Amino acid sequence: MMRSLYSGVSGLKNHQVRMDVIGHNVSNVNTHGYKAERVNFMDLISQEIAGASEPKENIGGINSQQVGLGALIASIDKIMTQGSLQTTGKNTDVAVSGEGFFVIRDGNKQFYTRAGFFNIDRDGYYVHPGTGLRVQGWNSRTDDKGNSYINSSATVEDIRIPLYQKKPAKATTEVVYESNLNQAVEIVPADATAEQIRDFIEGPADKRRGHATTINVYDPEGNKRELRLEFWKTGENRWTGRVNMENATQVSVNVTGPGNVDTAVPGNDRFELGFSSDGRLVSVSDGSDTLNDGKLQLQLSYRIPGNPEPQTINLNMGESGEVKGITQYASSFTTRAKEQDGFPMGYLEAFSIDNTGTIVGTYSNGVKEPLARIALATFTNPAGLTKEGETKFAYSMNSGDPNIGEAGIAGRGKINAGLLEMSNVDLSDQFTDMIVTQRGFQANSRTITTTDQMIQEVLGLKR
Template sequence: MMRSLYSGVSGLQNHQVRMDVIGNNISNVNTIGFKKGRVNFQDIISQNIGGAARPTEENGGINPKQVGLGMMVATIDTIHTQGSLQNTGVISDAAIQGNGFYVLRTGEKELYTRAGGFSLDADGYLVNPANGFRLQGWLPEDLGDGVLGAIKTAADVTDLVIPIGSKDPARQTTLVELASNLDKRTPIIPPGASPAVISEGSWSLDKSIYDSFGNAHILRMNFVRTPGINNSWDVTVQIDPDRPADADVAPNVTLGFDPATAAGNVDGEGEFTITFDNLGAIADVLDAQGNLVTEGRIQIPVTFDVENDATGTTITQVFLIDIGEVGSYTNSTTQFAETSTTKAFRQDGYTMGYLENYRIDQKGIITGVYSNGTERDLGQIALATFTNPGGLEKAGETEFARTLNSGDALIGPSGVAGRGKIISGTLEMSNVDLAEQFTDMIVTQRGFQSNSKTIQTSDQMLQELLTLKR
């Protein structure tokens, strides 16, 4: 009789535990990155009243006779299913779609979370704004003088910092790439033609380039049909042709494949000649010193001088003009019977700029956007996975700590080795399903109610037993 009382008590106690977990799930229905809990029950060892017996020649076997002693909590699991994603539009918000946890550090302690509501602190660190724990990842290699190198994800993780307002040093133009077409229908200029006739057979382009101080200059290239020669164009290169007399660019411009023999005109021009084959591709290029190139990619060195205001001396600037590849039509100068499009489609210089904004891509790479139009990789967010994520221990504030049964954190970039991808501007919501929780609540309530009825009925039977003597 007493066994049924204690079985009912165990049922009451453990259904209350299940109700506690359900209540916690419902209370965190709107907690970002929250993972719901689940209670599983198991029975307590049963008391043997009669043992089992094997079959004999005369009789069959006998099954054991057992009376259960109640139930207990088997596990309280954390369910790491994907929560729905909510768009926030905040750059520093980031949700994980798939497996993985963000790595946070406080002192020497590492914690893990799915809650990606990060923000910048006063020093530019990406942190959990609720407790200041710093987000971990990898920073680019510092090459000195403000130059950033590659991000090495094989290195140990460190605090991620986004230096808003930091400077991006000016970069001198080293390469100008052309993708031009010169109209084959342009009339060939006869030798000794007047300037008016020459202007009808010419085309021009202007492109901004930058010196080592970050000053902008105008690169002008004039294309003129070579007098009396078919499929040939003379190209004149000028730097700041419309500069005033007191400009800080010296008038000399040298151009040629061999800088040792290159010599510019006294009016600040350099020249070379392009010859095309009958199929419209480059056949060869000849510089003013007689150097001829007939194969490969053609890059012509151009040199000009810039005055250093601090010392009054001049500083030599050198860059390459990429004409294209001999015999190629891809990103090369061509000659077809179409309107001339003398286009310089890329140059690699820029002036000094400030970091104004940043963005995070699906690989977790943080890209800085500078006021000079350049973009730099500032870092990469790390993700951690575990052999048994269910073995993690909840540490509060929607964070987890590793345990002996979770395994060690396997830290690496997103999208690699089963890790999910990072979605910027979104947050992962709680994976609590209210319909499921309310159903479990009803089942739990009925279980609690039934166990209380077991105690009540056992008490009535004891009462009947006590009245047998009357």
């Protein structure tokens, strides 16, 4: 039987497979995260009719004579190029810009996908909606000071976004002060009465020799209380301060710092600030102890009704010799409380996702804190992953082990929220390949029919 008959058959089979792959690509042209495939052919083993001979002294060499036996499928490659990003506006949708796959898990089975059309289920888990598989990453933890943090070096886990969960109140532990006390004002007499000091602070601007600043702080129950600090000039480069806490008792301040012993008198509500000749804060004192190095802070102590435990707040005035915190220059009073770290109880109302994959929650009390971080996995040979359907990939022996970590680190791409990655199928390429495949199939069928006609001629020789 003629070899060309079998060569034509192999060509038909191979072009059928190529058409199958093209059809699959076209059918997934609008599948998010889909990666196109292509078919590569290679020739089948050739039968040697005559071997090659080497050149001799009086005659040249002769090449071998071989007849090919058709074609084989060399590979079906996955084209892992980046697909275009489509805006959706949905905050749970995410897309990878660059290398990497989202990690999703079904029990002990771990899969990988580029399709980030995720949702939140009834229990608050971040899931792949087509399969219910849970997205992997790292949930936030709380340290001993009540601050949230994410340990992305730990083992990945199911991401959970607890919408409408309560955030307990946090008592204020630190207040940071900044800006300036006017060096040009007159000194307040040492024998000034409380009423005179109040007039110096709150009176007309041309008579003002002091300044007051207030900020709302929170107790352990989340109650808002006004903290007021008053400052007045009592000497060259020296100011006296007084602290007052709304609806609190036993209010007192004392110096805290390395090497200082708490010898402050209970109920002492006054302190002193010392400045250098160039306006920099250099010391704080409570009348018994003085701190003149490093962070210059006072500890405010107070009690609230119904709670026998004393509450404390660190009043951060700045750092010794630095131009931050409180300064003393011949400029307008601008001293203010910059920030405090307490808040009342709140509910998780919304969240957003940044480029690192960090999910940041927004609470009804105005607090924003990290809730979780989405993990990405990269592979040495991503084209070696096994397709599992439902836009999922699985590890194979030739993909390499998954390298799981944060987005934007170690070659991993960035995560974009409110976007989805479209299929990377190019229809113009697919239609062109479709035409070439059709012609290839037709040509191979002609090989078969022509060979059949030749065989028919041989059979007719006997007539």
